[in-house]
Amino acid sequence: MSLTALFIDLAVRLQSPEFLDSARHPEHPTAFTRRRKLPLPSLVALMLSGMRMSIQAELDTFFGHLAGRAQLLRTVSEQAFAQARAKLSLTAIPLLNDWLVARAEQHGFVPRWRSLRLVAADASTVRFGLRTSCLARAALPDQILFGLFLPGAELMLATSLHGIEECGERQMLVQHLDRLSSDDLLLLDRGYPACWLVALLNERAISFCMRVEKAGDGGFACVRAFLRSGLDEQVVTLNAPSRRDAADYEFNRAPQQVRLVRHVAPNGKVRVLMTNLFDTGRFPASAFGDLYHKRWRIEEAFKRLKHRLNLEHVSGLSQQAVVQDVAAKIMCDNLQTLAALTAHDQADLRAVDRINHAYAHTALKPAMPALLLGRQIARNLRDVLKLLGKHTYLHRENQSKPRKPRPKSHKFMAQKPC
Incomplete structure (x- = not known):
């Protein structure tokens, strides 16, 4: 794994004509052509450094670190930042994240589970700390963040923001299915199972493993019968989806065969997992319990984004600013993960030791301006990786810390770290 080579490629990418063309907002076709104090590479590098403080504090810190100074450096005003980010395309940073994940796969950062790439899908409610504004395209304070996550690599593959009443999580997943292939294994929670979704995934040759048992008389009748049977696994046939669903999602309407697997959790709770992996030699029933548990990593990723990177503290009031901030913090988290x-590999740690991911943000932030703009990458990375290797914690398997249900309040826009 060569993180130095990856950062070198990223720095070259940020300053390439191809990135410049893709980064311009459609309403500003001549943006980023003049020489300014905040050019496009610096603008994107600033946003990818993980902005959590006020805009002016982040600007002064960024240029202070870039100049190699211990003190803050006033070079660019927050008004200039607002003008520059208004000319940045909404797809610029997501496309850059796609490039980063693809390069990470080439450099061997994404492992396989029995030759398949694991992809977890889920959504989380985000409550942005926004104040009242009169902007024509003001952001909504409550939105849904949907994500595709790579549990083995701890990388967010793709995300999208949706209104609370816009569509359900299944529809959000359908909008991202083009990112998946027959080499992927999709991990889904209990909110996703449906006959039409199973048929659509089978039509596209996408492997899946989803939890399907529900309390009482809910869910599939064949799943309830399977629970009563006491069997460890069984192949069953689901009813054919409705004609309307088959027409809407463009798949052949037919009954679907699936495999049900019983899994007993460490706390004694019985789960039923549904999959289209029928090869019992390659995919034994005993492997699905640990496999499904890997889906929980996307929940930890949402928690990390919200609490460590202050995802809900945004730097603007418009929907464009919110989308840019979310995309930038997701890519920032991916860089910290890498x-x-x-x-972890360089420090030669034990299997039970884990790098403190919260400390990764603190250690990387001062070096990010130089790393992203191609200045002394090897030396800066060497120092950062040595620091990270010294900050670990002991990972204990099968530990359970149930969350206490409580109402979630809006954060105030002014309540940010100093």
């Missing part, structure tokens, strides 16, 4: 993985 650094933590490399530090």
